[in-house]
Amino acid sequence: MRLEEASKPTFAQHETFHPRYGWLKKAxxxxxxxxxxxxxxxxxxxxxxxxxxxxxxxxxxxxxxxLSDQPHPNRRRLSQSFPSQIGRAVLADDGWDPxxxxxxxxxxxxxxxxxxxxxxxxxxxxxxxxxxxEFTEEQMMEFAIDRIRATPGWHAPxxxxxxxxxxxxxxxxxxxxxxxxxxxxxxxxxxxxxxLGLLRSVAGRPRxxxxxxxxxxxxxxxxxxxSALDFVVRTEPQAPRTITxxxxxxxxxxxxxxxxxxxxAFVSALEAAILRTPHAELAxxxxxxxxxxxxxxxxxxxxxxxxxxxxxRRGVRATHLIxxxxxxxxxxxxxxxxxxxx
Numbered sequence: 001m002r003l004e005e006a007s008k009p010t011f012a013q014h015e016t017f018h019p020r021y022g023w024l025k026k027a028x029x030x031x032x033x034x035x036x037x038x039x040x041x042x043x044x045x046x047x048x049x050x051x052x053x054x055x056x057x058x059x060x061x062x063x064x065x066x067l068s069d070q071p072h073p074n075r076r077r078l079s080q081s082f083p084s085q086i087g088r089a090v091l092a093d094d095g096w097d098p099x100x101x102x103x104x105x106x107x108x109x110x111x112x113x114x115x116x117x118x119x120x121x122x123x124x125x126x127x128x129x130x131x132x133x134e135f136t137e138e139q140m141m142e143f144a145i146d147r148i149r150a151t152p153g154w155h156a157p158x159x160x161x162x163x164x165x166x167x168x169x170x171x172x173x174x175x176x177x178x179x180x181x182x183x184x185x186x187x188x189x190x191x192x193x194x195x196l197g198l199l200r201s202v203a204g205r206p207r208x209x210x211x212x213x214x215x216x217x218x219x220x221x222x223x224x225x226x227s228a229l230d231f232v233v234r235t236e237p238q239a240p241r242t243i244t245x246x247x248x249x250x251x252x253x254x255x256x257x258x259x260x261x262x263x264x265a266f267v268s269a270l271e272a273a274i275l276r277t278p279h280a281e282l283a284x285x286x287x288x289x290x291x292x293x294x295x296x297x298x299x300x301x302x303x304x305x306x307x308x309x310x311x312x313r314r315g316v317r318a319t320h321l322i323x324x325x326x327x328x329x330x331x332x333x334x335x336x337x338x339x340x341x342x
Contacts, residue, residue: 001253027061233324
């Protein structure tokens, strides 16, 4: 997958703020009450944060697919923010994990930040195109600038915008982040994605970082299987019933690179998840390992996650499909959910 297929040319819309604890729940509930909450004159009062943070919360809600922006019916230059099907399933008070207490939810949000169509092209480049394991901030920034400037049909942003995205990425995932110009103590403590263990600073080498390759102790196999199926739905219009494991593990845009899992670790995760569902299997026709599934992939992906969260939390409700582009759209809260039990 190429960058121009996977992402939109949006840069530095986070106002230099990385996502913080509680922000996605705040974004969901704000949009649930008022689709114009983020553009309201009273937004700072309603959300309890500063003006720049209001814009950042809205951006992270959209980037993580918790919110879906739609044009205002009477004011075309104004957009409204609605909870998405993903947001409803996960963050509603009766949802699967409304306060993001299960590590699976953070891994899913990480996947949704990068899945097409992604609103974080610099992040997509870092996880999917940037091949260095150990690097400096400057090396990642230079690579991202060159990669984005070479993307067909895109007007390259200012280098400073790309630098802000690189800095935000490092502060999001690294436990010993570099300091932002306006950093306070909360910038060092208040980011849930650091617990994923995807990125770390290199001891004794200032401003040098390292991607962590290999199995991830907190990454549930069900999330790996879901992401594989979601990738199929988002990238294959005909939604086939089979895909090679090497493509899932190694192709830019795939879950293997997003989770920094080598192919052997990726296969192990799939095998563990498949033990819990009769609707998917690994097969090796002609010696090529493939993931095969007996249900439509969006339905199976949703069912895999429903079964996972139902086993972890009492009373979780069935949901609309939450795989593929349709899951990014606003949910009709008056519409009954599509059951995925059984």
